[in-house]
Amino acid sequence: xxxxxxxxxxxxxxxxxxxxxxxxxxxxxxxxxxxxxxxxxxxxxxxxxxxxxxxxxxxxxxxxxxxxxxxxxxxxxxxxxxxxxxxxxxxxxxxxxxxxxxxxxxxxxxxxxxx
Amino acid sequence: xxxxxxxxxxxxxxxxxxxxxxxxxxxxxxxxxxxxxxxxxxxxxxxxxxxxxxxxxxxxxxxxxxxxxxxxxxxxxxxxxxxxxxxxxxxxxxxxxxxxxxxxxxxxx
Numbered sequence: 001x002x003x004x005x006x007x008x009x010x011x012x013x014x015x016x017x018x019x020x021x022x023x024x025x026x027x028x029x030x031x032x033x034x035x036x037x038x039x040x041x042x043x044x045x046x047x048x049x050x051x052x053x054x055x056x057x058x059x060x061x062x063x064x065x066x067x068x069x070x071x072x073x074x075x076x077x078x079x080x081x082x083x084x085x086x087x088x089x090x091x092x093x094x095x096x097x098x099x100x101x102x103x104x105x106x107x108x109x110x111x112x113x114x115x
Numbered sequence: 116x117x118x119x120x121x122x123x124x125x126x127x128x129x130x131x132x133x134x135x136x137x138x139x140x141x142x143x144x145x146x147x148x149x150x151x152x153x154x155x156x157x158x159x160x161x162x163x164x165x166x167x168x169x170x171x172x173x174x175x176x177x178x179x180x181x182x183x184x185x186x187x188x189x190x191x192x193x194x195x196x197x198x199x200x201x202x203x204x205x206x207x208x209x210x211x212x213x214x215x216x217x218x219x220x221x222x223x224x
Contacts, residue, residue, distance in 0.1 A: 042214035098211045106158030
């Protein structure tokens with residue numbers, strides 16, 4: 001099973017809402033990632049969890065809060081977002097930490113619209 | 116991270132081989148070359164990676180030049196489903212993966 005699942009597929013939220021994105025993998029991977037992708041642009045790394053610890057935070061605003069409850073689950077908590085945060089949010093996982101010979105497997109993404 | 120340069124777009128006739136080039140002239144010895152693709156509105160898909168030697172799997176072949184400053188991804192018999200943005204990425208030594216702008220491959224019937 002090489003599947004990374006993400007829920008929900010689509011999310012519309014107001015600027016005062018609090019919502020969460022969920023990502024799950026059952027491949028035994030020890031690194032998980034959040035990326036943000038704006039239309040017609042490449043994915044941009046937001047966070048990396050390695051062995052359930054936050055190892056990379058790409059200076060992401062605090063209105064995005066990641067959480068890794070266990071090795072299979074990754075959440076992204078959203079609060080007080082801005083319309084410019086509307087994007088496709090991608091989750092990925094890999095057998096080991098970033099770099100090296102560990103390819104990443106991506107989920108289908110959550111399309112987020114902030115109104 | 117080593118920077119990669121790819122042509123912004125390419126066309127390929129269906130059934131023909133698609134050869135996608137990538138320049139990575141500043142690659143260092145412990146860095147791998149990875150290829151991913153992203154079909155419209157889907158998550159990126161891993162294709163192949165290599166360090167020094169040429170590699171082949173069920174999806175594609177990766178040819179890396181001897182000086183490792185460039186590589187070519189080969190899709191041997193392109194189909195319409197191969198229409199996508201193809202990203203060449205160089206990473207290694209626990210560096211994060213950084214996507215460049217990629218090559219938009221259009222397979223033409």
